Amino acid sequence: MLGLGTVGQAVLSALTDNQETIAQRAGGPLNVKRALILHPERHLGHANLITTQWQEILADDEIAIVVEVMGGMEPAFTYIRRALAAGKSVVTANKEVLANRGDELFAAAELSGRDLLFEASVGAGVPVIRAVKLGLAGNRVHQVCGILNGTTNFILTEMAQGMVDYQQALAKAQALGYAEADPAADVDGHDSARKIAILASIAFSSRVVEADVRCSGIAQVQAADLAWGSRLGWVLKPMARARLVAEGLEVASYPAWVGPGHPLAHVDGIMNAVSVRAEPLGEATFTGPGAGGPATASAVLGDLIEAARNLRLGGHAVGCTCYRQLAIFDPARAEDAFYLRLTVRPERTVVSQIAATLAEHRVGLRQTLQAAAADGRGEVVVVTETCRRGDLDRALAHLAQSPSVFTLRPPLVVEAQSA
Numbered sequence: 129m130l131g132l133g134t135v136g137q138a139v140l141s142a143l144t145d146n147q148e149t150i151a152q153r154a155g156g157p158l159n160v161k162r163a164l165i166l167h168p169e170r171h172l173g174h175a176n177l178i179t180t181q182w183q184e185i186l187a188d189d190e191i192a193i194v195v196e197v198m199g200g201m202e203p204a205f206t207y208i209r210r211a212l213a214a215g216k217s218v219v220t221a222n223k224e225v226l227a228n229r230g231d232e233l234f235a236a237a238e239l240s241g242r243d244l245l246f247e248a249s250v251g252a253g254v255p256v257i258r259a260v261k262l263g264l265a266g267n268r269v270h271q272v273c274g275i276l277n278g279t280t281n282f283i284l285t286e287m288a289q290g291m292v293d294y295q296q297a298l299a300k301a302q303a304l305g306y307a308e309a310d311p312a313a314d315v316d317g318h319d320s321a322r323k324i325a326i327l328a329s330i331a332f333s334s335r336v337v338e339a340d341v342r343c344s345g346i347a348q349v350q351a352a353d354l355a356w357g358s359r360l361g362w363v364l365k366p367m368a369r370a371r372l373v374a375e376g377l378e379v380a381s382y383p384a385w386v387g388p389g390h391p392l393a394h395v396d397g398i399m400n401a402v403s404v405r406a407e408p409l410g411e412a413t414f415t416g417p418g419a420g421g422p423a424t425a426s427a428v429l430g431d432l433i434e435a436a437r438n439l440r441l442g443g444h445a446v447g448c449t450c451y452r453q454l455a456i457f458d459p460a461r462a463e464d465a466f467y468l469r470l471t472v473r474p475e476r477t478v479v480s481q482i483a484a485t486l487a488e489h490r491v492g493l494r495q496t497l498q499a500a501a502a503d504g505r506g507e508v509v510v511v512t513e514t515c516r517r518g519d520l521d522r523a524l525a526h527l528a529q530s531p532s533v534f535t536l537r538p539p540l541v542v543e544a545q546s547a
């Protein structure tokens with residue numbers, strides 16, 4: 129094992145607790161021989177296992193499978209590549225490595241004829257990688273979308289249900305251990321971006337990397353937005369979506385409004401879910417715990433048993449399935465409906481002025497709502513028809529110059545099924 133933290137320790141416990149079952153299913157017992165860690169003083173209870181010397185693991189021919197649960201880009205990437213090159217199978221939970229340099233690792237696995245398995249890297253306990261890669265292999269996927277980050281789903285759920293602001297919800301997430309001290313990767317949308325890159329690569333058989341994913345976070349969302357959303361019958365979700373459009377693949381991670389009929393509308397708190405639209409399947413949604421040691425260990429163990437069985441029987445798992453390269457669609461041309469919130473001078477003509485400016489840039493208006501705001505200002509919420517993001521950005525730049533508009537919050541996507 130590389131790493132003995134939250135996930136590593138949960139894997140170790142489950143290997144002991146479920147020893148009998150795992151041995152039966154793997155075709156023999158699985159014994160942990162070594163665990164690489166950084167701080168030996170934190171692991172005194174595992175003195176017989178721990179090492180700080182990676183070479184001890186790499187050079188040990190008795191070690192057939194390496195479980196990488198240390199995280200981060202380096203040295204994890206190098207260790208996985210070297211382990212594969214040395215003829216060991218690898219099970220990893222590391223989305224950062226896979227979403228950025230997965231192609232190199234699949235090539236190394238192919239060359240050595242060993243397994244590279246990564247179920248825990250997306251959705252933790254939700255076995256969605258296998259479902260999409262194997263269970264849906266006969267389908268043509270049109271769209272895969274999901275809630276892939278439990279931290280931000282928890283924060284938005286708290287904001288909506290407790291009507292607290294972003295900072296209070298983040299502080300609660302940190303106090304409960306759902307958010308890290310530095311929550312940037314979660315709240316800026318990068319964690320979801322990595323996961324949707326991995327999922328999209330499998331669903332569309334075309335390599336997608338983190339840099340291909342249009343990304344926006346939740347830090348700009350205010351309690352007032354959640355209150356407006358509730359009036360509209362919507363909830364805000366940390367969405368990750370990959371969809372096939374005429375010109376290629378559009379992949380994004382962003383907060384989005386969903387209506388009560390959307391498959392992700394009732395996925396709350398730290399839960400994760402993935403919804404796949406495909407032919408001939410139709411639509412299927414997979415839900416489960418998206419974080420935490422035990423849930424993540426569940427996925428790692430499934431991979432571990434598959435790798436062990438393959439080594440025993442002389443086969444290997446399905447490797448890289450990216451047989452084509454689809455173009456990544458220009459985000460400025462992506463089409464969605466949007467929610468806008470503006471504070472304005474309380475004039476009778478202000479809504480018609482906003483509508484006229486939007487129309488000049490080919491942005492249609494589906495709905496407007498108005499309320500009095502503080503300091504004698506007015507507040508206007510606009511829901512647009514489906515339009516190009518680039519057109520909307522030009523319209524907003526124009527509106528920002530208007531003497532009738534005081535503030536303009538960042539637009540939020542309204543998912544199609546929320547209409």
Ligand SMILES: NC(=O)c1ccc[n+]([C@@H]2O[C@H](COP(=O)([O-])OP(=O)(O)OC[C@H]3O[C@@H](n4cnc5c(N)ncnc54)[C@H](OP(=O)(O)O)[C@@H]3O)[C@@H](O)[C@H]2O)c1
Nearest residue numbers: 131132133134135165166167197198199221222419420424
């Ligand atoms: N936690 C979750 O809910 C979850 C869910 C899905 C996927 N994952 C993924 O699982 C992986 C592990 O996450 P985690 O939460 O278990 O992390 P963690 O609690 O921070 O544990 C990391 C472990 O790796 C060791 N480590 C880190 N850098 C090392 C280095 N350079 N050399 C040797 N050992 C090193 C640490 O050693 P010390 O203990 O000595 O410091 C620690 O034991 C990450 O890729 C993460 O993204 C986590």
